[in-house]
Amino acid sequence: DQQVKQNSPSLSVQEGRISILNCDYTNSMFDYFLWYKKYPAEGPTFLISISSIKDKNEDGRFTVFLNKSAKHLSLHIVPSQPGDSAVYFCAARNYGGATNKLIFGTGTLLAVQP
Amino acid sequence: KAGVTQTPRYLIKTRGQQVTLSCSPISGHRSVSWYQQTPGQGLQFLFEYFSETQRNKGNFPGRFSGRQFSNSRSEMNVSTLELGDSALYLCASSGRGLGILQTINNEQFFGPGTRLTVL
Helix, strand or coil, X not given: CCCEECCCCEEEEECCXXXXXXXXXXXXXXXXEXXXXXXXXXCCEEEEXXXXXXXXXXXXXEEEEXXXXXXXEEEEECCCCHHHXXXXXXXXXXXXXXXXXXEECCCEEEEEEC | CCCCEEECCEEEECCCCCEEEEEEXXXXXXXEEEEEEECCCEEEEEEEEEXXXXXXXXXXXXXXXXXXXXXXXXXXXXXXXXXXXXXXXXXXXXCCXXXXXXXXXXXXXXXXXXXXXXX
């Protein structure tokens, strides 16, 4: 039962353009969402997060949008840079629960072409 | 601050053997979680420890176990290894305690992982 889904295994964009990575979830108890970036042979690196009480959070070139009614979130990267090429994971957590457990999507491989 | 460290980085074992992986969290962090990453499956939650107590466990067989020491370092053990156990095992530490009144800015920080190959 995949509670967090990233339906696009890969995405290719041109340098300088916008990258939009999508994530859907099914569990309405999730109230905190995170994006991680992962290079090969390294652990995931935290990028940005959003609480369910917000619909947008911005940090530099990265913006996460949350649509609770659609159970959908997206990560926008503007402008995209070749160094952004990596696998991006969406993750969700039941913040109110007594756990730090994260439920991850299967990841989207982003390739930014120079 | 030093990051999360995991040892060893690479490991090759044969079926039926057992393996122990180690994780040292960021100094001051008391929560340690373990994840398994396999191709196509993303990261699957194994278990979580806080103050030497297992607080949560994922859907893995009993061959997977773990523990946490008083200095917050954690180990996970896999007994009777199977070919399907080949994966990247990731450890994450967090400064977040457990309870609804904890601060929000307490993301999980991952180590580089241990790549386990079972032959």
